[in-house]
Amino acid sequence: MITKNDVKLLPILSPLIAIASALIIGAILILLAGANPIIAYTALFQESFSTYFGFGNTLTKMTPLLFTSLGVLVALRAGQFNIGGEGQIYFGALGSTLVGLYVQGIPALIHIPLALFAGFVFGAIWGGIPGYLKAVRGVNEVITTLLLNYIAVNLVSYLVQNPLKAPAAPSPYSPLIAKSAQLPIILPQSLAHAGILLALITASILWVLLVRSPLGYQIAAVGFNPTAARYAKISVERTIILVMSLAGGLAGLAGASEVMGLKYRLFEQVSSGYGFDAIAIAFLSRGSISGVVLASLFFAALRSGANVMQRSAGVPVTIVYAIQGLTVLFIAISLALERVKTQRDAEV
């Protein structure tokens, strides 16, 4: 029944089936809420794709999602689960804020890369700690990255309420970062800033790194079979630390771009769960970089249209989170079914 061509289509088809199934269950929930699913979904996707401001908003939301899910993906390639995107975003935002605030009087051409670099380094430290603990002490990275999230969020909260608080600020946030550290807007009159371009460039660089370089091979080897990798003289420990730092750094860039492109200051809610969405996106993408770009666009669209949907169709915004969770659930099932199927085929 299934031809060879169909098998090639499977990696594209099954995420689509997963999304469709999640949307169908979402529609049932919307009916439960006493609203019309067609009106709700139309409002949701019309806003996020076909209005100018709405699309700008989608790109804005896509920026941190793309950066962070690239981080989850890199770690996943080496078999590491980075659940700490949220904390790494906060730390990255802190790093670039410090450079944006305390380094003054240099041209944007130097200031912007410097602030981005600081965001990367701060995120890399926050991702590197669990990487080190996993590699050297064998502590499960899922739990450590999770616990470090709570620590990072509270640390930033403390900083913006105390030493970094803007003078006479009505609510907790830092002063504005220097103009020379701010990312330019790319769609006039909208929120879309250059961060999305940086994220797309980062995605391309990462593709080369993972798919076309020896390091990428090494990472994949560790992910596929650490014991075999060890026989091939690959240092599994060093690869894990490297990959987790890189993952943290990428999430750090998400925090950096939120500060440098969107808010121009450090604030308490740097991330509203982008780190957790990123896990979902990385799974939805099935390990491919282009998949991550598309999946983060989809998740960004859900987020950007959610409020309009709530206003025009009266469906609570939280339906979006349910749809995201269901998407991951279905993709996990389809991945598992495929694996069982290929195993059976191999036996026949």
Add this chain to the structure above:
Amino acid sequence: MNNLNFFSDYLIASVTLAVPLAFAALGGMYSERSGVLNIALEGMLLTGAFTSAATTFYTGNPWLGMLAAVLFGGSVGLLHAFLCITLYVDQLVSGLAINLVASGLTSFLARLIFKGSNSQRLPGIPPLFQQDIFVYLLLMLVALSVYTLFHTSFGLTLRAVGEYPQAAATAGVSVSRVRYWAVVLSGCLASLGGAYLSLVQIKFFTEGISAGKGFIAIAALIFGRWHPIGSTLACLLFGATEALQLRIQALGVDIPYQFLIMLPYAIALLALLGLAGKSIPPQGLGVPYLPENHQDK
């Protein structure tokens, strides 16, 4: 005298904060002793908190709420078991997916069911001898678990399946069936912890009421070396830390509250660090068991 009062208040607060953790950790213990990772504890806590609150809200009867928590929590366990055992979904991925769905669904349904009635409190479970019933239930379950795990054939089978499923299968044990029971039980117990949150501690359901407690419970489970008493004691330690944090805040000591909030997480982290290498998980933990004909790899 005042000091003594303060101390006994402190102890009570510690126990109160430890109870939901301990239910979740005990649930996690069954699942992980059978060899199935349970990152889904967070989602199970949330499910228990939501279903017990919703049922109590509609029926006015908190006992039915408790029952609903056990039933729905058990079904979440069943889902996790089905995904991990029957479909061979990666156990971490299954747990994470369940957490995401639980968090999305409960917040969505909560807005539909409780809309605007957030001020209305739920009738809680009445206390027995000045202690809430959950504490007695927990103590009973801990004792029962120790007995079951180490003195019954079910316990022996459970541990064998978690340590060395192949050997257990050779001895004629159905690995899948044992794991199914363990994971379903895990869901029932963890969601009782959730019911405690919404029926006793907060007396209402709020979005994200579990607030990472499921993950602390996992840390406690590792810290307590997958032993019912050990993990319950670890939960007490975390409860005591949180209570201390709240006390220090209330006393107005000059420590920023954010650092105090961090404390339980930091201690969980240190606990994991200090015990790494010494705390040995069941050998078969996280490894899907494939029957003979699928065992090429």
